[in-house]
Amino acid sequence: MIKLFKVKEKQREQAENENGKPPVKKQSAGELRLHKDISELNLPKTCSISFPNGKDNLMNFEVTIRPDEGYYTGGTFTFSFSISPMYPHEAPKVKCKTKVYHPNIDLEGNVCLNILREDWKPVLNINTIIYGLYHLFTEPNHEDPLNHDAAAVLRDNPKMFESNVRRAMHGGYVGQTYFTRCM
Amino acid sequence: MADSASQSRSRDLDKLLLRSGNLVGPTFEPGTELRDALNEFVRVLVIGAGGLGCELLKDLAFSGFRNLEVIDMDRIEVTNLNRQFLFRLGDVGKPKAEVAAKRVMERVSGVDIKPHFCRIEDKPISFYNDFHIIVLGLDSVEARSYINSVACSFLEYDSDDNPREESIKPMVDGGTEGFKGHARIIMPGVTPCFECTIWLFPPQVKFPLCTLAETPRTAAHCIEYAHLIKWDEAHSGKTFDPDDPEHMQWVYSEAVKRAELFGIPGVTYSLTQGVVKNIIPAIASTNAIISAACALETLKVVSGCSKTLTNYLTYNGVEGLHTKVTEFVRDKDCLVCGPGVLIELETSVTLKKFIDLLEDHPKLLLTRVSVTYRGKNLYMQAPPVLEEMTRSNLDLPLFELVSKTPRDIVHVTGAAGKGDTKQSCSRKLRVVFKGMDVDMAGGA
Numbered sequence: 001m002i003k004l005f006k007v008k009e010k011q012r013e014q015a016e017n018e019n020g021k022p023p024v025k026k027q028s029a030g031e032l033r034l035h036k037d038i039s040e041l042n043l044p045k046t047c048s049i050s051f052p053n054g055k056d057n058l059m060n061f062e063v064t065i066r067p068d069e070g071y072y073t074g075g076t077f078t079f080s081f082s083i084s085p086m087y088p089h090e091a092p093k094v095k096c097k098t099k100v101y102h103p104n105i106d107l108e109g110n111v112c113l114n115i116l117r118e119d120w121k122p123v124l125n126i127n128t129i130i131y132g133l134y135h136l137f138t139e140p141n142h143e144d145p146l147n148h149d150a151a152a153v154l155r156d157n158p159k160m161f162e163s164n165v166r167r168a169m170h171g172g173y174v175g176q177t178y179f180t181r182c183m
Numbered sequence: 184m185a186d187s188a189s190q191s192r193s194r195d196l197d198k199l200l201l202r203s204g205n206l207v208g209p210t211f212e213p214g215t216e217l218r219d220a221l222n223e224f225v226r227v228l229v230i231g232a233g234g235l236g237c238e239l240l241k242d243l244a245f246s247g248f249r250n251l252e253v254i255d256m257d258r259i260e261v262t263n264l265n266r267q268f269l270f271r272l273g274d275v276g277k278p279k280a281e282v283a284a285k286r287v288m289e290r291v292s293g294v295d296i297k298p299h300f301c302r303i304e305d306k307p308i309s310f311y312n313d314f315h316i317i318v319l320g321l322d323s324v325e326a327r328s329y330i331n332s333v334a335c336s337f338l339e340y341d342s343d344d345n346p347r348e349e350s351i352k353p354m355v356d357g358g359t360e361g362f363k364g365h366a367r368i369i370m371p372g373v374t375p376c377f378e379c380t381i382w383l384f385p386p387q388v389k390f391p392l393c394t395l396a397e398t399p400r401t402a403a404h405c406i407e408y409a410h411l412i413k414w415d416e417a418h419s420g421k422t423f424d425p426d427d428p429e430h431m432q433w434v435y436s437e438a439v440k441r442a443e444l445f446g447i448p449g450v451t452y453s454l455t456q457g458v459v460k461n462i463i464p465a466i467a468s469t470n471a472i473i474s475a476a477c478a479l480e481t482l483k484v485v486s487g488c489s490k491t492l493t494n495y496l497t498y499n500g501v502e503g504l505h506t507k508v509t510e511f512v513r514d515k516d517c518l519v520c521g522p523g524v525l526i527e528l529e530t531s532v533t534l535k536k537f538i539d540l541l542e543d544h545p546k547l548l549l550t551r552v553s554v555t556y557r558g559k560n561l562y563m564q565a566p567p568v569l570e571e572m573t574r575s576n577l578d579l580p581l582f583e584l585v586s587k588t589p590r591d592i593v594h595v596t597g598a599a600g601k602g603d604t605k606q607s608c609s610r611k612l613r614v615v616f617k618g619m620d621v622d623m624a625g626g627a
Contacts, residue, residue: 001353001485002220003210005315008349027558027594028332029378032518036596036609039553041566048568055560055572086325089381091389104393108415112393120389122382144393 030087034058037126047130059083062097063130067137071162075100075169075182079111079133081126091120092129098182101168103140103151107177111136112146149175193218196247199488208487217486221247222293225485228314229253230303230330232279234465235320235357237269238474240283243318244291246482252314254299254306255280262453266467303329312337312352318481319356320474324384327356331369331377332519338371340522340613346372353484357477360463362500364473366492368480374494375513376520383511387461402442402449406458409437425460434459472498516610523592523611530582530616534562537581541595547610552597556585564597582616589619 027035038058041049046068051061063079077100082093094116095109104112113132115124145151154161164174171181200218203211227248229239232255243251259267259274259282269286270279280298288296299306303326311317311333321327331354339350354369356377369376394400395408414423414434424430435455442450456462476496483491492508499505515521524546528537534554541549554561561576561584563569576584585591593612598605 001210001315001487002217002225003212004349004351005225005485006220011349027555029328029381029519031558032555032594032596032609035553035555035560035594036607038569039551039563039565039596040607043566049566050568055563055569056558058560084325086328089324089384090387106396106412108412110392110412110415112391112396114391117389118391121386144391146393146396148397 028085030083030085030089031059033088034083034126040125041127041130043127043130044134047134049130059085063133065130065134065137067134070138071140071165072102072137072169075137077137077182081129088122088125091116092126094129094133099179100182101147101150101165101174101177101179102136103142103145103147103154104136106146110146112144114144193247199482200247200486206489208483208490211487213488218247221482221486222249224250225316226250226252226314227481227485228311228317229320230317230326231255231320231322232267232283232298233257233263233320233322234266234467234470235359235474235477236279237267237283238471239318239320239357239478240287240296241269241290242474242478243481244287244294244296246478248481249294251284251294252297252299253280253284254301254303255283256300256302266465266470268467308333308336314352316353316355316481316485318477319354320477321356321358324381327358327377328381330354334369335371335376335378335520338520340372342525344522344525346522355477355481355484357473359465359469359473362466362469364469364498365496366473366476366480366498367495368484368491369494370484371520372522373513375511376517378519379514379517380495380511399441399445399447402438402447402451402454403458405441405445405447405450406434406438406455408441409434410459413437413441425456431456431459466500469498469500472500516608518594518609518611521611523613525613525615527615527617528581530580530619532581533578534581534584535577538562538577541597547599548601549595549597549599549608549610550605552595555594555596556591559584561593581614582619585614587619590615 035058043049046066048064049061051057053060059082061081063081065077067073067075077096077098080095080097084090094111096105096111097109099107113136115129115132140154142151142155153164168174168179169183171179197218200221201213201215203213225248227243227250229236229243229251232253236253236255240251240253257279259270259277259279261275264270264272269283274282278298278300280300284296284298288294317330317334319327319330334352334354337350337352339347341347351370351372356369357366358364368374390404390407392411395404396412399405399408410423435452438450438455480491483489493510495511496506496508513520538552538554541547541552551564553563560569560573562573585593591614593614594609595612596609599608600606
């Protein structure tokens with residue numbers, strides 16, 4: 001290819017003489033895929049999305065869920081999404097920003113949802129994850145606990161779990177933990 | 184004396200470069216001119232000065248390349264010394280690129296290696312265009328993907344969607360994982376680029392968070408618990424830095440506590456590093472084999488002295504030894520290396536009109552279109568919040584929205600096809616504005 005290289009060299013010199021600007025990097029494949037996911041979002045009325053960094057930063061956004069059935073009816077829960085340039089090869093990083101009394105979400109906002117970790121596949125998308133998160137509120141499950149205490153209460157005493165959830169959402173203590181109002 | 188030494192050094196190489204043969208590449212022109220060009224003219228960039236990089240620099244220097252540069256962001260660690268043979272105990276803490284360059288220059292006279300101690304993203308794109316060929320000795324999918332996108336950004340197509348040969352930036356990529364490895368040649372526009380075949384990489388193994396929190400069974404579970412859950416509990420807001428030894432030590436000691444609680448053996452500091460940084464034990468010989476293949480292919484691509492491998496070599500030394508070359512094919516719609524659909528427009532065409540045109544374009548038939556240009560979202564048809572923020576662009580001329588660039592790449596997403604067979608897709612478009620450019624067809 002050496003001959004070709006020499007041709008190239010000559011052309012580049014010419015281009016530079018003509019004040020040609022050097023090429024600029026394009027969007028990464030991950031950003032383009034995310035762009036597609038976002039432009040195809042089809043959210044239920046209980047979920048909304050916002051872009052705190054403006055319309056040109058899709059890699060970080062927030063999703064707010066307002067469940068209209070189940071234990072968490074009336075609450076407002078916000079999740080932050082952070083997407084790596086390797087998306088969809090890597091799953092989005094999702095954290096719950098609202099402190100919530102929930103068996104599958106711990107007090108730091110870590111979420112136990114299979115499709116965010118062990119079962120993530122590049123064919124899944126942002127829409128799938130949002131539906132998955134919504135599902136956690138309509139059907140919290142005590143078999144995959146991240147908040148051990150909440151899971152035990154849900155398993156052994158659903159009535160008490162319900163009242164604990166209400167108390168947390170109204171703002172107040174459950175056991176030693178204080179929850180801010182999120183109604 | 185010096186002359187005869189250099190003569191004897193290039194003796195074997197001369198056998199390849201000075202005479203023709205039956206297996207030579209199509210453009211091969213043997214002769215001393217070729218050898219001199221290899222020595223003096225050709226510029227090679229090696230990315231990574233680790234396990235593969237050390238081998239690559241040595242191999243390339245011994246293969247007659249004299250203008251080398253190497254880029255690596257890491258400093259030498261004690262654990263590198265068993266295989267990164269250019270480094271000594273006294274080098275620990277020094278930048279890998281600098282020490283590697285110095286050692287090879289000391290050993291191989293006449294070779295010039297310029298080190299760059301920085302991240303690959305720190306260099307301007309034009310830096311990468313200065314090299315004739317880029318050899319990758321990396322350990323991450325992300326870094327490969329980045330370099331691939333940079334190299335592909337130099338690629339230009341003619342009006343018949345054929346790549347312009349002189350715009351091709353060849354890459355040779357090596358990778359190892361324990362006893363396994365690969366070497367591949369990427370000629371953007373000709374052979375599949377990294378993104379065309381990204382599915383070749385196995386998915387990362389991730390443990391369910393609830394397993395870590397409730398039912399740890401292995402040492403790795405204990406380490407990930409300390410790393411992913413305990414760290415945040417103890418350090419509100421402070422991000423974990425895997426390269427900070429104090430952070431790593433903290434995770435290690437928390438993992439040990441966790442392991443004791445559940446009676447799980449096997450948590451060590453090096454396993455902690457391995458799990459947290461996703462390190463797979465490296466085998467010096469695998470690195471040597473893969474690097475040798477990469478250096479040889481580099482020589483073949485550049486000189487044409489033999490046909491190159493087409494296009495992906497896998498090596499597996501786990502059980503016996505198995506090696507195979509597979510010819511992967513390009514993804515014709517690849518957003519990174521593909522030509523994209525050529526669209527010629529008047530400068531007066533508004534974004535709205537442009538979107539309407541895509542619906543009728545025989546190669547596209549796109550509906551529900553969103554448009555993005557160099558990271559700026561020109562129009563998003565969903566979700567409503569973004570539609571509202573981008574709606575005002577619809578009445579502006581596209582030419583204005585792309586900062587009056589005569590020809591450039593625009594990406595669109597939408598539903599392709601007619602009737603019931605609609606499929607959502609992303610497309611790359613080569614937009615050319617009429618009358619603005621002598622060369623109407625180009626554009627990367």
